[in-house]
Amino acid sequence: MAQYTRVSGSVGLITLQSPPVNALSAAMRQGIVDMMQRALSEPEVKSVVICGQNGIFCGGADIKEFGGQMSGPPLIPMIHAIEAASKPVVAAIEGIALGGGLELALGCHYRIAHSKARVGLPEVTLGLLPGAGGSQRLPRLIGVPAALDLITTGRHVTAAEALKFGLVDQITDHNTVNVAVKFAQRVADQPLDARRISTYPCLCPSDVAVLFEEVMQRVRRTARGAIAPIACVQAVRAAATLPYNQGMERERELMATLFTSGQARALQYFFFAQRAVGRWSMPSGARWDTSKPRPVHKAAVIGLGTMGRGITVALAQAGFSVVAVETQEKQLMEAKQAISGMLERGAKRRGVAPALDKINYGRNIQSVADVDLVIEAVFEDMALKKKVFQQLSAVCKPSTFLCSNTSGLDIDQLACQTRNPELVVGMHFFAPAHVMKLLEVVYGPKSSPLAVATAMQLGKKIGKVSVAVGNCRGFVGNRMLKPYLEQALFLLEEGATPEFVDQVLEEFGFAMGVFRMSDLSGLDVGWKVRMADGLAMPDPTTGQPTRLRQGRRYSPLGDLLCEQGRFGQKTGRGWYQYDKPGSQVAKPDPWLHSFLDEYRARHALVAHRIDHQEVLERCLYSMINEGFRILEDGIAAGPEDIDVIYVFGYSWPRHHGGPMFYAATVGLNKVLERLEHYYQAHPDVPSLQPCHLLRKLVASGRPPIQKWREVIKKVRSQL
């Protein structure tokens, strides 16, 4: 775990050895304690260097240990002992020093970093704070404003930025360990009193109280109910206002609260869930580790509307050559201008040259003949998409992967238009496609593991978190959204207002409630889909009962708004009113309230008082129930896939872990019981009927979420 060698005669070199990131597990901590004692006891050793194996200093505490009983030497006394050592200790930082890894380096007397290293205190992203002295030492070293920035955001900084802050003493392009060893020899006789950060005064700006007030307000606004960022500010405030020992005591108290909180458990689950989705599998048994992707050098995007533009930018920014096709001259010119602007703004932000020369524009689909992969991003219209796929199949190399950026249409139908259906997959991007992290990679019954592996790899290269999912209407994300939206409309029919429903969902932690989100996306989008499905009924002569479709309850409220030209933000009216079309400030609309009253009267609906609990349970549990159906159908391989999709694609609050993790936290028996209750009250709403897998999980004793896959496998094998 920690290896000890003597180098250059007088330097004790402690090397952290625990792949992949030299995490500070119990064994590692024990190793460091033992090796430090050895270095301090050897009279020939005049100074010590701590480094990490394989070019990685340390990724922090071992997150896997957080779930169990902590054992081994605790981190705080270990770091204190290093700081108190009578011989200089130098941290040689290569690769990363994160969390407890950076706290360990802050306990050393000097820090030398490689120029490509990154450092940071990302504990906040795991629902914690830098609880091994980091919240007390960092402000003492780099000042309160910079420490607040790093600790409340958890962002990683480059070695150059760390040097500017005074967080490291030197950076080097050479072998960091060699440089650190020479440095350690040079400082061997230097006094150490001035190098112990815990003894530094915490230098504060004169308006420190105002600073903390401003930061606290900003953090509360952006935290969306997460408690760790607030505790981080409180811990830094303790550093700024209390002597070190008292600050440490405050750090300990705050950490103890966070450590045992449900939010920390949710965020730590989510850390591993993000990594688990990379280990995808298909019902055929094909897997990430047995399916090799094919390299993609040149890609094409067909259709340069909002989605096509974003996808083009994402590809070009990642260094791919892109052929961007739009058949209409005017639209092509507009798209070119918009894409160039997006690339230029992005490049300015990142301090690099814009990748304008990566893109060739064309109006002719023939221009994609030599590309390795095409992403079709035309309108969400099956007939149009089929035509494009027929053309692509005729024009492209036989080996070209053909992908559709559809948000829910049948991939199989598109694959059937082509010569090589095994090379067809869905690549469902989320708007704005160059910003949003999520990509659903959709495999149809004919998609090959090669095509899935290639799309997953491409997603990774353009910075997306890619999740492989099966082919069904709406895939995972939009399929689960349907019952959620449906419940929100039913709640309006029964007496709620859009403002109240949104308030409850926003208090839960969504960035936007369902109605504000619908106004932003445009109400006409769903209306067109419902019309194509024969659900929306603008013509009363069709004879369908207004609030019933195919024997199920249906709410036409969204259709009625669209019939009035209320499409949301873009028309300045939707579920809310806006000062002008395009404005983003949603205001309650008295017209809408009267409209709802009239609607209820027309349909003899008696408004009743709907409380917070009912809104949350009906919206979330109906969505979660659909999530269980998705697992039962094998559309998602595991709960982690659903949770990652919801956090990255639908602004589900990360500190609740994702819908499936949330269900586990609430208790599956409780979710089941409430669904039964609501289904009894609304027997014409099938999405409220608890699904078989949920019942099965409850019947099998509510296993932890990590064990759900075993139950799912059993349920699926019985189908």
Ligand SMILES: CCCCCC/C=C/CC(=O)SCCNC(=O)CCNC(=O)[C@H](O)C(C)(C)COP(=O)(O)OP(=O)(O)OC[C@H]1O[C@@H](n2cnc3c(N)ncnc32)[C@H](O)[C@@H]1OP(=O)(O)O
């Ligand atoms: C009252 C109690 C007091 C207790 C005090 C405890 C104090 C804790 C402070 C902390 O240190 S919390 C941990 C802070 N560190 C982090 O948040 C770093 C997390 N890791 C990352 O950000 C990334 O993994 C990375 C280090 C930047 C590397 O990224 P890369 O993309 O190269 O690889 P990954 O696929 O992400 O990771 C590879 C592999 O390693 C596992 N892993 C990474 N970090 C840790 C860790 N800190 N502990 C355990 N395991 C870790 C990761 O899960 C991957 O493995 P997998 O099998 O593929 O999942």
